[in-house]
Amino acid sequence: MSRDNILHRVRTALGRSAGQAVADPPPVRIRIPDVDMEKRISTIFAAIEALAGKTHRAATPADAGGFVAAAIEGKSAVASNAPFLAECGIASLPGVRSGIADREELRGLCAAADVGITSADYALADTGSLVIISSPHEARLVSLLPPAHIAVVPRDRILTGLDELFSILPNPAAVASSMVLITGPSRTADIEQILVRGVHGPGQITVVVVG
Amino acid sequence: MSVEFDRKIHNTLADANLQLAIYTATGRLKDKRIETVAPDALPDYQELRTQANAVKKHTIENLDYYLEEFQRSLEAHGGKVVYAKDGTEVADFVLALAKDRGARLIVKSKSMTTEEVDLNERLEDQGLEAVETDLGEFIVQLARERPYHIVAPALHLTRYDVADLFTKRLNLPRETVIEKQTAIARSVLRQKFLAADIGISGANFLVAGSGAVVLVENEGNIRLTTSAPKIHIAIAGIEKMIPRAQDLAVFLKLLGRSGTGQLLTVYTSFLSGPRRSGETDGPDEFYVVLLDNGRTRLLPDRGKRQSLYCIRCGACLNACPVYRKIGGHSFPWVYSGPIGAIITPQFMGVSHEPGLPFASSLCGACSEVCPVKIDIPKVLLELRSDVTKAEARDQRNRLERLAFRAFAWLMTHPRLYEMAGRMAASVAPPDGSGWIRGVPAPMNIGPLRAWLSQRDLPPAPARSFREMWRRR
Numbered sequence: 001m002s003r004d005n006i007l008h009r010v011r012t013a014l015g016r017s018a019g020q021a022v023a024d025p026p027p028v029r030i031r032i033p034d035v036d037m038e039k040r041i042s043t044i045f046a047a048i049e050a051l052a053g054k055t056h057r058a059a060t061p062a063d064a065g066g067f068v069a070a071a072i073e074g075k076s077a078v079a080s081n082a083p084f085l086a087e088c089g090i091a092s093l094p095g096v097r098s099g100i101a102d103r104e105e106l107r108g109l110c111a112a113a114d115v116g117i118t119s120a121d122y123a124l125a126d127t128g129s130l131v132i133i134s135s136p137h138e139a140r141l142v143s144l145l146p147p148a149h150i151a152v153v154p155r156d157r158i159l160t161g162l163d164e165l166f167s168i169l170p171n172p173a174a175v176a177s178s179m180v181l182i183t184g185p186s187r188t189a190d191i192e193q194i195l196v197r198g199v200h201g202p203g204q205i206t207v208v209v210v211g
Numbered sequence: 212m213s214v215e216f217d218r219k220i221h222n223t224l225a226d227a228n229l230q231l232a233i234y235t236a237t238g239r240l241k242d243k244r245i246e247t248v249a250p251d252a253l254p255d256y257q258e259l260r261t262q263a264n265a266v267k268k269h270t271i272e273n274l275d276y277y278l279e280e281f282q283r284s285l286e287a288h289g290g291k292v293v294y295a296k297d298g299t300e301v302a303d304f305v306l307a308l309a310k311d312r313g314a315r316l317i318v319k320s321k322s323m324t325t326e327e328v329d330l331n332e333r334l335e336d337q338g339l340e341a342v343e344t345d346l347g348e349f350i351v352q353l354a355r356e357r358p359y360h361i362v363a364p365a366l367h368l369t370r371y372d373v374a375d376l377f378t379k380r381l382n383l384p385r386e387t388v389i390e391k392q393t394a395i396a397r398s399v400l401r402q403k404f405l406a407a408d409i410g411i412s413g414a415n416f417l418v419a420g421s422g423a424v425v426l427v428e429n430e431g432n433i434r435l436t437t438s439a440p441k442i443h444i445a446i447a448g449i450e451k452m453i454p455r456a457q458d459l460a461v462f463l464k465l466l467g468r469s470g471t472g473q474l475l476t477v478y479t480s481f482l483s484g485p486r487r488s489g490e491t492d493g494p495d496e497f498y499v500v501l502l503d504n505g506r507t508r509l510l511p512d513r514g515k516r517q518s519l520y521c522i523r524c525g526a527c528l529n530a531c532p533v534y535r536k537i538g539g540h541s542f543p544w545v546y547s548g549p550i551g552a553i554i555t556p557q558f559m560g561v562s563h564e565p566g567l568p569f570a571s572s573l574c575g576a577c578s579e580v581c582p583v584k585i586d587i588p589k590v591l592l593e594l595r596s597d598v599t600k601a602e603a604r605d606q607r608n609r610l611e612r613l614a615f616r617a618f619a620w621l622m623t624h625p626r627l628y629e630m631a632g633r634m635a636a637s638v639a640p641p642d643g644s645g646w647i648r649g650v651p652a653p654m655n656i657g658p659l660r661a662w663l664s665q666r667d668l669p670p671a672p673a674r675s676f677r678e679m680w681r682r683r
């Protein structure tokens with residue numbers, strides 16, 4: 001069997017024996033800077049805008065709902081099942097499909113929709129990233145198939161960066177099959193190094209911070 | 212240096228357009244990297260490199276432990292681990308699974324590991340359709356070529372080349388506007404994603420403690436490959452391992468910046484096992500193929516094993532004055548540039564292209580930019596010495612083979628043998644002085660010297676055995 005052969009070759013090469021313990025790996029290097037919320041918000045907005053993403057600050061969930069309603073007017077949209085979107089009144093906006101739990105149905109809707117609307121579990125200030133963890137509330141394809149993506153995030157979910165994310169979630173696999181970090185719109189520069197947005201994923205991304 | 216290597220280099224040097232394309236593309240990537248790792252942009256850059264190097268060193272030195280931990284962790288989440296020693300085993304696994312599940316269409320996201328084992332060809336030979344979905348890889352696949360650069364596979368092609376390819380292979384009207392070409396690829400490939408039975412990806416990292424595959428990209432094709440089809444297979448070299456998810460805080464910061472000058476690539480996916488109960492989408496089956504394909508050959512040597520720390524960022528290609536002149540296709544295997552120069556001879560054997568470790572000025576630009584601090588020039592020097600030894604061994608072997616062939620011929624021709632024996636006896640040296648020790652240079656030289664300094668042939672008898680037998 002290749003498994004045993006390969007493990008055997010590895011052990012022989014390294015001079016180790018089966019089941020032999022290992023010394024502790026180098027200590028994890030996590031450094032979380034101290035950044036207040038207003039600074040986090042200005043940093044994340046600057047980072048997203050630098051990637052040609054759009055940003056909006058809404059004072060209340062209802063304001064966020066109003067902003068999204070205007071942004072999707074005349075378009076078809078799919079919203080994830082995140083409770084926060086319901087709280088903002090987004091799930092029940094005209095033209096928005098939400099509450100879908102069937103894989104095939106969701107896929108068909110996402111493939112046809114103009115806009116996908118999600119919340120995010122976290123956002124990272126220094127890189128301008130959204131962190132979305134798979135769950136009954138967030139599916140993978142809503143932020144992926146439609147040509148535009150709107151994410152509505154309560155401000156207390158904005159972390160300073162990767163280090164803080166991995167200190168809160170030391171092992172994302174314990175929680176879900178998938179965690180994705182989204183940093184700006186989908187892009188490519190594969191032909192003559194010319195930047196084009198929206199090659200497979202959404203070419204437009206809008207992040208609404210609430211609060 | 213082989214004729215082939217030499218010819219490819221000359222062709223690249225003679226092509227002015229290609230020279231410009233390589234120079235600009237690598238120059239741009241190089242400058243973007245410099246901006247994002249500059250001290251004011253990333254003050255702890257050097258510490259991050261030191262940490263990344265230490266983590267990789269520890270992981271590679273205890274690789275068996277982490278491979279087993281990875282398997283346990285992934286199985287706990289319902290994923291499966293398959294080991295493959297080479298390309299045939301990878302293909303056999305994919306083919307058997309495809310057959311069993313009735314799969315026909317496979318979408319693939321960019322993976323140097325699958326290039327390494329020519330997976331597409333092997334699958335297509337068996338009647339499966341395997342489509343590359345990264346824009347650059349898609350173009351390169353249409354051109355039936357190899358990726359030109361680890362992070363910019365179609366670097367060598369212009370929009371006009373792409374227009375020709377789309378017309379010829381996709382039967383579409385000619386289109387030379389890059390935005391529109393991208394839109395064409397999006398819609399052609401979107402259909403493939405939605406219809407595909409299996410998605411095959413590579414892996415940037417394997418997280419032992421989580422049983423997770425980590426993938427970075429900018430286009431979204433990896434997310435689609437790993438989320439849309441019912442089956443996801445990740446194919447990864449065994450060296451991709453890191454111990455803990457928390458190590459990603461270091462590696463992800465280095466990878467995006469070193470590769471393309473991004474703080475993070477657009478998408479970073481952290482995937483562990485099939486979709487769980489309650490999750491609306493994601494694959495039903497999740498496999499990770501752990502590939503050896505020559506990697507275990509690098510492990511015994513303490514100096515050279517650092518070649519396995521590589522996270523394939525491509526920074527060393529962009530920094531390398533040789534890559535920037537001779538380009539990616541001059542290199543004899545899928546990996547090009549400085550990293551190609553050190554891993555190709557080790558994966559494939561030094562005689563695959565003996566000229567390769569010498570195609571470097573040892574200027575050190577590569578190790579200066581390497582985010583995991585691989586001492587590439589040092590490994591190159593060791594490989595040069597391996598090549599020299601192998602060549603000497605080869606030459607010795609050739610002489611030896613010749614000598615034995617002559618001996619065999621003599622032994623199978625009795626008359627000649629007898630004559631030769633008599634001749635030898637007639638010129639035998641006086642007693643005790645020895646056949647060879649008595650002979651002055653230049654006979655008594657070369658690799659035989661050491662051996663002969665201790666030994667000599669026995670003196671020739673007055674009569675041969677054959678003669679005595681006849682006279683008996």
Ligand code: SF4
Nearest residue numbers: 521522524525527581
């Ligand atoms: S050797 Fe270092 S610089 Fe080159 S691709 Fe690998 S990690 Fe990047």
